Amino acid sequence: MANEISIGPAAPGCKKHDPILVADNVMRQFGGLTAVNVEHVEIPRGQITALIGPNGAGKTTFFNLLTGFDKPNTGSWTFEGKNLAGVPSYKVARLGMIRTFQLTKALSLLTVIENMRLGAQKQPGENFLRALIRPLWAKNEAAITVKADDLLKRFKLDAKREDYAAGLSGGQRKLLEMARALMSEPKLVMLDEPMAGVNPALTQSLLDHIKDLKKNGTTVLFVEHDMHMVRHISDWVIVMAEGKVVAEGPPAQVMKDPAVIDAYLGAHADTDLGTVAINVPGKAGN
Amino acid sequence: MTTQTPVVYAEHLDAGYLPGINILNDCSLVANQGELIGIIGPNGAGKSTLLKSIFGQVNIRSGKIWLNGEDITGLKANKLVSKGVAFVPQTNNVFPSLTIEENLQMGVFQTPKRFDERFDFVTSLFPDLGKRRHQKAGSLSGGERQMVAMGRALMIDPSVLLLDEPSAGLSPVRQDETFLRVREVNQAGVTVIMVEQNARRCLQICDRAYVLDQGHDAHTGTGRELLNDPKMIELYLGNLADL
Amino acid sequence: MDWLNIGSLALGELFSPFTATFILCALGLSVHFGYTGLLNFGQAAFAAVGAYGMAISVLTFGLPLGVGILIGLLASAVFAVILGIPTLRLRADYLAIVTIAASEVFRYFMTTIGFAKVTGGSNGLSQFGEDFWAANPFPEGTYGFGPFMYRADELWIRVVAFALIAVGAVFVWLLMRSPWGRVLKGIREDEDAVRSLGKNVFAYKLQALIIGGALAALGGMVFVINLSNVQPQSWGTTFTFMIWTVLLLGGAATILGPIVGGMVFFVLLSVTQGIMSGLVDIGALPFLTLPQVGQIRFLLIGLALMLLVIFRPQGIFGNKKELQFNG
Numbered sequence: 066m067a068n069e070i071s072i073g074p075a076a077p078g079c080k081k082h083d084p085i086l087v088a089d090n091v092m093r094q095f096g097g098l099t100a101v102n103v104e105h106v107e108i109p110r111g112q113i114t115a116l117i118g119p120n121g122a123g124k125t126t127f128f129n130l131l132t133g134f135d136k137p138n139t140g141s142w143t144f145e146g147k148n149l150a151g152v153p154s155y156k157v158a159r160l161g162m163i164r165t166f167q168l169t170k171a172l173s174l175l176t177v178i179e180n181m182r183l184g185a186q187k188q189p190g191e192n193f194l195r196a197l198i199r200p201l202w203a204k205n206e207a208a209i210t211v212k213a214d215d216l217l218k219r220f221k222l223d224a225k226r227e228d229y230a231a232g233l234s235g236g237q238r239k240l241l242e243m244a245r246a247l248m249s250e251p252k253l254v255m256l257d258e259p260m261a262g263v264n265p266a267l268t269q270s271l272l273d274h275i276k277d278l279k280k281n282g283t284t285v286l287f288v289e290h291d292m293h294m295v296r297h298i299s300d301w302v303i304v305m306a307e308g309k310v311v312a313e314g315p316p317a318q319v320m321k322d323p324a325v326i327d328a329y330l331g332a333h334a335d336t337d338l339g340t341v342a343i344n345v346p347g348k349a350g351n
Numbered sequence: 352m353t354t355q356t357p358v359v360y361a362e363h364l365d366a367g368y369l370p371g372i373n374i375l376n377d378c379s380l381v382a383n384q385g386e387l388i389g390i391i392g393p394n395g396a397g398k399s400t401l402l403k404s405i406f407g408q409v410n411i412r413s414g415k416i417w418l419n420g421e422d423i424t425g426l427k428a429n430k431l432v433s434k435g436v437a438f439v440p441q442t443n444n445v446f447p448s449l450t451i452e453e454n455l456q457m458g459v460f461q462t463p464k465r466f467d468e469r470f471d472f473v474t475s476l477f478p479d480l481g482k483r484r485h486q487k488a489g490s491l492s493g494g495e496r497q498m499v500a501m502g503r504a505l506m507i508d509p510s511v512l513l514l515d516e517p518s519a520g521l522s523p524v525r526q527d528e529t530f531l532r533v534r535e536v537n538q539a540g541v542t543v544i545m546v547e548q549n550a551r552r553c554l555q556i557c558d559r560a561y562v563l564d565q566g567h568d569a570h571t572g573t574g575r576e577l578l579n580d581p582k583m584i585e586l587y588l589g590n591l592a593d594l
Numbered sequence: 595m596d597w598l599n600i601g602s603l604a605l606g607e608l609f610s611p612f613t614a615t616f617i618l619c620a621l622g623l624s625v626h627f628g629y630t631g632l633l634n635f636g637q638a639a640f641a642a643v644g645a646y647g648m649a650i651s652v653l654t655f656g657l658p659l660g661v662g663i664l665i666g667l668l669a670s671a672v673f674a675v676i677l678g679i680p681t682l683r684l685r686a687d688y689l690a691i692v693t694i695a696a697s698e699v700f701r702y703f704m705t706t707i708g709f710a711k712v713t714g715g716s717n718g719l720s721q722f723g724e725d726f727w728a729a730n731p732f733p734e735g736t737y738g739f740g741p742f743m744y745r746a747d748e749l750w751i752r753v754v755a756f757a758l759i760a761v762g763a764v765f766v767w768l769l770m771r772s773p774w775g776r777v778l779k780g781i782r783e784d785e786d787a788v789r790s791l792g793k794n795v796f797a798y799k800l801q802a803l804i805i806g807g808a809l810a811a812l813g814g815m816v817f818v819i820n821l822s823n824v825q826p827q828s829w830g831t832t833f834t835f836m837i838w839t840v841l842l843l844g845g846a847a848t849i850l851g852p853i854v855g856g857m858v859f860f861v862l863l864s865v866t867q868g869i870m871s872g873l874v875d876i877g878a879l880p881f882l883t884l885p886q887v888g889q890i891r892f893l894l895i896g897l898a899l900m901l902l903v904i905f906r907p908q909g910i911f912g913n914k915k916e917l918q919f920n921g
Contacts, residue, residue: 119522120493134786158792170787172780182773183780186792190773193801197768206773232369236394236548249792261520264393265550265589292523331524338530339555339574343538 068315070109070301075314078105085110085253085284086131086162091140093126093308100126101137102308108253113275113285115295115316118305119329124288125167127305128257132164133157145252159186161252165259167288171238171245173231177222180230180241181213182206184248209248216244219274221267236262240271247278254278256287260294272298292330296320304329356420357381358511358542359405364414366404373412374400376566382511382544387537389560389574391550391587396563398546399441402513405544406438407431419510433461437509441516444500447489451480454488454499458506465508473502476535494525498532505536512536514545518552530556550588554578562587595876600868602741607860609742611820614755615641616859618813620841620852621762625806628847629770630799631782633690636677636697637810637837642829643673644811645818646704646713652722654712659725663815670811673700674804682799697834704826718825726751726819755816759853762809767849769805778802810837832892839899845912854910867891 071079084107093101101123108114116124129135131142133154141150144162152160172180182188188209189195190202217223220240225233230241243259260268268291275298278285289295295302295316302319304312306329312322319325326332333341359382366375374397382388390398403409405416407428415424418434428438445454455473459466474481479495480502488499497517504512517533518526526549534556537543547553554560554574562570562577570583577583607613619637626632647669651662681692704713713719730750737749744752769775777798780788785795818824836859844855870887873879882890902909 117522119525120520132790134789154786154789155792155794158790163792164790166787166790170784170790172783172787174783175776175779179776179779183776183788184791188773191777191793193769193774196772196774197765199768199772202773232372234395240394245791258520262394262516262548264548264587266585266587267393269589290520290522290526329522329524331527333527334523337555338527338534338552341531343531343535 070112070315071313075318077310077313079107079313081107081109083110084108086142086144086286088131088142089140091127091130091137091142093123093130093135093137099308101130103127103140103305103310106303106310106313108284108286109301110284111279111282112300113279113287113298114301114303115299116286116288116303116305117290117292117295117329118311121307122305123308124305125257126308128164128255128288131157132162132255134164158249161249162255163246163249163251163253164255165239165242165246165257167257167261169235169238169242171230171233171241173229176227176229177217177233177241178210178213178226181217181245181248182209184245185209185212186249212248216247220244220271236264236267239263240267243271251283253284253286256285258288258290260289260291268294292320292334355384357383357417358386358419359544360417361401361405362415362417364401364404364416365412366400366409366414367412368400368409374409374566375404378414378563378566378568380544380561380568382542384542385537385540386542386559387533387557388542388544389553389557390544390546390563391548391553391560392563392569393587395565397566398563399515400566401563402438402515402544402546405511406436406513429461432507435507435510436513437504437507437511438513439497439500439504439515439517441519445488445491445496445503448487450485450487451491451499451502452484454503455480455484455506458503462507466506469506469508472508472539473505476505476539477502477532492525494521494528497521497525497529501532501536505541509541511542511544514543516546516548518547518549526552551578554588595869595872600865600872603868604861604864605741607864608857609752609756610860611751611755611816613856613860614752614759615813615817615820616837616840617759617853617856618755618762618816619810619837620844620856621759621766621849622806622809622813623837623841624846624848624852625766625802625809628841628845628851629775629782630778630802631686632682632799632803632806633686634693634803634806635690635831635834635838636693636695637806638829638831638833639693639697639700640670640673640807640810641814641817641833642697642700642704642824642826643814644670644808645814645824646719647811648815649719649722649818649824650712652725653719659723662722666815667808667811670807671804674807675800678800678803682796682803694831694834697829697831701826701829704829713826714824716826718823720823722824723819723822726754751816751820755820758812758816762812763849763853766805766809770849774798835899836895839895839902841909842899842902842907843909845909847913848909848911851909851911858910863891863895866894 068075071081073079086108088103088106091101091103118124130137133152144160149157188202188205195201217226222240230238239259239262246254272294275285299316302314302316303310304319304325312319312325320330361380364375364378365373367373378401390401392398400409404411407426411424415422423431455470456466459469477498488496518529521529530552533543554577557574559573560577561568619641623637626634644666647666648662651657651665652659677696681689705716707715727747730746732746732749734746736743736745738744777788777793781795781798789795840855840859841852843859844851871884874882874884874887
């Protein structure tokens, strides 16, 4: 089936017209277990790509490898043509690849607004010598704060501006982490289960923000389990299982793939679970 | 329509973790024998807090909780377990270095003599637990651990099973399995109260549900009523599923 | 029981150079631990490096004291780098162990006979502070009132010491309310989160180590100029743990904490000493002798530290909220 994104038909490891990230032979083993073993994968620029797969498929490990939070056994990958193997995580972030974490890292001991300000990258006040002379960074700080407030409003966290992040609920912390990731206007945003724990009604408005990102030219790669979300906004879906890329393609195509249904989506994806027949052994057990 | 004493009756609860800040504000809940009760709602609404209040993990500042007619407000968790309240937390809910069987043994810690009888019941519900009884819980996947955690909770033959977001972090097929499993447990006669973020699935399987908003039980009804209520859809459920 | 004497001695502790030393060291430790989360159990070493650096520059190299002070500061920065490069990538508890070890190594180093020509060995060094006393602008005489009566030289060292404290406090305050300070607070809680936002965590930790160490170096210099000698025995674990007590008493991640904590600590110490000695004198504590009173003070310090950590870990000025979330 032809599509606009890949060169040729969609298949695991297929080439893309305009990839922003290309990875080759990336392997990560933990003792005897191979967590990641990706031969070749390309992430299309300016598109929203979903990375799905069962738990233990290696999605988060793959994220960690690409962003410098873990070292692979073998493999190389480039971001915007720049070789990233061995580059430390903070440098990767500075190059424009920002990631969020599966277990949220909203900084509890800082307030919401301070969390947001921390997300900005070009604040001269973060340099030790310049920090001592307030006029050198005050203007920048004001601009950063305006941007932070704007993002907080979009994510409906503005009322919590002065609260310590520890006082937010789990879902609100996830939103904060995502909003914070956008402060530095990254080229590629990598979201690890951004909607986990977020109220379904809020999810919808957030998806619009993610679509806005795409309009601004930002590339998005996200891991998710919510198939409705994946179907709704992703342009491309990559399926991982047991460390390998097992399927790729536009969402509609991937979700009809019987292997994917078996391993991941389940046969009841669109049925009402209240009506599915269940087996209950007789209460004779007790 | 029964006039029996409810299994759990939480009445006008005010509760919170930090002094001076209440997460629950005049929150009430009733669970009758054999019911599957769902608790859904936006982030920060207090869903987990309500569940943890029933399990004695949160400061209850006003209001009472009754278990089968007995006042259990403020009781410590170990007393609640001996009274038949079983709680399955969202994370860290199994002992990874212990086998499945040992995890289940921990479940009947207070009444070890009942192990054999309860083990038979739990493995009849979840045959996989019996087949893999010697496997270490740490080597199981997320969905499998959920099953062990639920099995462990069932070992005390609880009056009520409290589940905190059992489907969290699981892939769709495992989520569906979890929800079906909860239905099976409930059909076997266990009263269940579950907090869920996956509101749609939760409402599909529960008898009645409470929608919490800002710490208060803002709406209630049967699962079907809430699923089809346009106001619910607009405020809480979203209509992604229908797009 | 001469209450007047006890009281006046105690008040005298408020502004003693001894107190100033520990305030400076605790301020440095506040940067390390309070703001960055570095478990430094070798703060005594930084103070010692500063003191020895200054003394050796004057005595062995014949440099003026002003240069000696700069060299002492530089030495503490180098020490911080040598200590930091291998250890800052380790877990917090490993840093704690390594800093204790480094502190003891330095102390024994200074005691070694082999280097005694330069370091003075176990006898230490003296007569390096002439330039300081020569620079005293206050003419001869007594100044002050009541319990705060000082000779010119006593006044001079107090003025300098507390001026240093003021400068140090303002310096730390300016830093911590700046974006640089914000990064530190993030690092204190979760280094990976801060890395994911593009900050070089290792560089920040090293900078914090250097800054906190420099403050301790100043404290060490005040200490030895006041005593007019520098000896290796002073810089043991007791010195470090007294700094920790002062810090936790006042509040670990605050500026006022080390200052008020230091003053309160030494006043209390003096009062306890005074009362217990007085009681021993009048025979009310027949089971104690005067020398033992001195020892018991340390027992009390240890007890106080334990009770502080258990019942009021945020100290006098600390923010309960900031600490509560850790629990």
